[in-house]
Amino acid sequence: STIRGLFFGYSHSDIGFDRGGKGNVDSYTLGAYAGWEHQNGAYVDGVVKVDRFANTIHCKMSNGATAFGDYNSNGAGAHVESGFRWVDGLWSVRPYLAFTGFTTDGQDYTLSNGMRADVGNTRILRAEAGTAVS
Structure with missing residues (x-):
């Protein structure tokens, strides 16, 4: 028998920094899955x-000034599993x-104060x- 389908997702993460400042990441996902099982x-x-990741940062610099920036990045991943089920x-x-693989692209961006990241x-x-035993 086979099963297949599509999925999408969204997540939002808030990030706090120890020395002040904050950031957030909005993540948008689109994918497909399939499964097959023999008798x-x-x-x-x-x-x-x-x-697709939308990243925003507001940080406090060592001199007390604040800076902000944002950038987008992309990711892709895959997972495959194969095995055998014995039922008694x-x-x-x-x-x-x-096996699982995932990658994201790197980005260069500049904060509002000119600092490059x-x-x-x-x-x-x-x-x-x-x-697995059950």
């Missing part, structure tokens, strides 16, 4: 998504392998193996 219990599930009466065992790229790759 013998073998399965594959996958997700792909793209993100009340028990179920599911060994699996999974360089936000580097983010790259994440994760592999996982496990067994």
Whole structure:
């Protein structure tokens, strides 16, 4: 059997800084998912998504002055999991392998006081193996 679909999401995060100031991130997500399971219990599930991040910062400088800035960045990610489900009466065992990747682009921006900032790229790759018992 197969399942597939689309999803979207939005989140808002407020960030406070120890020495004063604040920031926020608005995140917009669009993605797709699909899953397939064979009668013998073998399965594959996958997700792909793209993100848009709107970042704003208001900070207090070491001389007491304030500065602000904003920038946008983009992200993309994918996840795939494959395994096998064994069901025996009340028990179920599911060994699996999974891989997840995510990246965002870096941005250079300038605060209102002329200070330049360089936000580097983010790259994440994760592999996982496990067994779920229920």
